[in-house]
Amino acid sequence: MWNFGGGSCRFSHNSSAEKMRILEESPSYAHGSSSAGQEPQDADYDVPCLSDELETMILARFPIPKHWKMCCLSKRFLTLLKSGEIYKIRRVIGFKEPSVFMLASGEKNWCAFDGHFRSCRKLPIIPSDYNFEWGNKESFSAGTYIFVSGKEVDGGVVWRYELATNEWFKGPSMLSQRCLFASASCGTMAFVAGGIETTTREVLSSAEKYNSESHIWEQLPRMIQKRKSCSGCYLDNKFYVLGGQNEQKKDLTCGEFYDEDTNTWNLVPAMFKDIPLSTPRSPPLIAVANNELYTLDASSNELKVYLKKSNSWKKLGPVPVRADARLGWGVAFKSLGNELLLIGDTSASYSQRAVMKIYTCFPDPHVEKLKWKQIVCSSTNLHPFIHNCAVMLA
Known part of the structure; x- marks a missing residue:
């Protein structure tokens, strides 16, 4: 039937x-x-x-x-x-399923998993140069595309993976080439903001929107605050940019969001006041599930949920992955539909035989401690340090 x-x-x-x-x-x-x-x-x-x-x-x-x-x-x-x-x-027809794309340490190929981690396949190698392969990269998704932004010998570049053809294509590049920026997706649209300009090393306040159907980047109004090493999410139908540092390398506890209806940015003071900051740290580990914002506190390995009415954070217990081992670096913390996805290592120090561990949970902001379920996957013999991870809903 x-x-x-x-x-x-x-x-x-x-x-x-x-x-x-x-x-x-x-x-x-x-x-x-x-x-x-x-x-x-x-x-x-x-x-x-x-x-x-x-x-x-x-x-x-x-x-x-x-x-x-x-x-x-x-x-x-x-x-x-x-x-x-x-x-x-x-x-x-509203029929979507998540796919997880990741690049683990020591790998040249990105790996693609279905949302239940029952199947795994390797993507073609990105046909870029040595500088791009070994340099820092950011990744995000929009529609049926995965985007990987980095720097080649000739300058900043964006490579896109097309699910329909199983191929990588170069471009189109952002209007401002950047790294360490915030990004978020909503359907076929992707949003980026802030970061560091790859040539001048200027800390940016500029923002852009990408339409994956027309393949066009559109300039958005500038943020209120310049920031780098920040994170982004799509919450309450708005593009949020959280945390990071300003041009004086001062840690930012404020957040701000872009409202498409009014075409303006709005500041949220002290949004990260309950999250300990340490340097050098990764950008904030955040994810949205059921329109609730969660963060993984890399200093304490605790999951926290954002309470919108009080502009505060509630603790939801420890997570099974040691995010504190590298101050948040190498850990994938993503939304997987209505679930939270966590990928990394359970030990404080990586060994040669260490393999990545995968956990999911159905978050509930009203409980005192969330229960995490380990996903058994025959293809998880990858290194637990995850360089990049993006979730596609298609």
């Missing part, structure tokens, strides 16, 4: 699902292709015909890790996938 809104459709035993079962049992399927050196072909079975619209709605609901299987089954799906049309349909 497949449900579409309030309606439903029943299939006979010779349905698309049956096609999928036959394909999975074939020898060529086990090797991940229809046949060596051949293009994917539409399966030729004696089955009732479905309308293109109904078939497309069915295909759009297949999980992302199974998309390559569907490409082996149907040339039509391959066309829909590479054009990005299948993801537009998923957005329209």
Whole structure:
């Protein structure tokens, strides 16, 4: 039974699902292709015909890790996938699932996991230069794209990974090349603000918005405060920028948010007053789940939730990963739909045999201590120090 809104459709035993079962049992399927050196072909079975619209709605609901299987089954799906049309349909029907992309220490390839960490695949290597590969990088997502910002020999650059084609492309570059900036995503839009200009090393107050459908960066009004090493999130339909340092290297406890409706920035004084600051530290580790803001205090390994009405933070107990071992560096703390995702190491010092640990939890700001669940994944033999991590909802 497949449900579409309030309606439903029943299939006979010779349905698309049956096609999928036959394909999975074939020898060529086990090797991940229809046949060596051949293009994917539409399966030729004696089955009732479905309308293109109904078939497309069915295909759009297949999980992302199974998309390559569907490409082996149907040339039509391959066309829909590479054009990005299948993801537009998923957005329209409200069918989204998280995927986690990360770059672990010692790896050249980014790894992509499904939201349950049941599958893992390596992305193609970013075709950049030595300077970009070994330099500091920031990452964020928008729509079906992952963006990695860094510096090549010739200057700052943004590389984007396209989920539909499984390829990396250069650009378009930000209007102001920057590093150590805040970023956040909302649907097909990405926001960046602050940071350090990669050439002049000036601390910035400028902000930009990126439309992943038109591939255009748009200048936003400047923030109230210049800041670097800050973090961003999307909360209450607004782009928040938190913490960091100003041009005099003074720690900032204030936050501010950009309101698209009024096209203005608004200051939130003392927003980080309850979070101990230490130097050198990572940018604040923050994540939003169910429209609530959480931070991982790297000095105490405690999770805290932001209380909007009182502009304060409430403790929710310790986390299983030792974020204090490197003052927050190397730890991935992200929102995974309505869950919180935590990736790192459980020991204070990394050993050669150390592997990353993955934990999730369904946060509740009303409890005294959250319960974390360890995710067992056969592909977690990666180094526990995570350089970059981004979550895509597509």
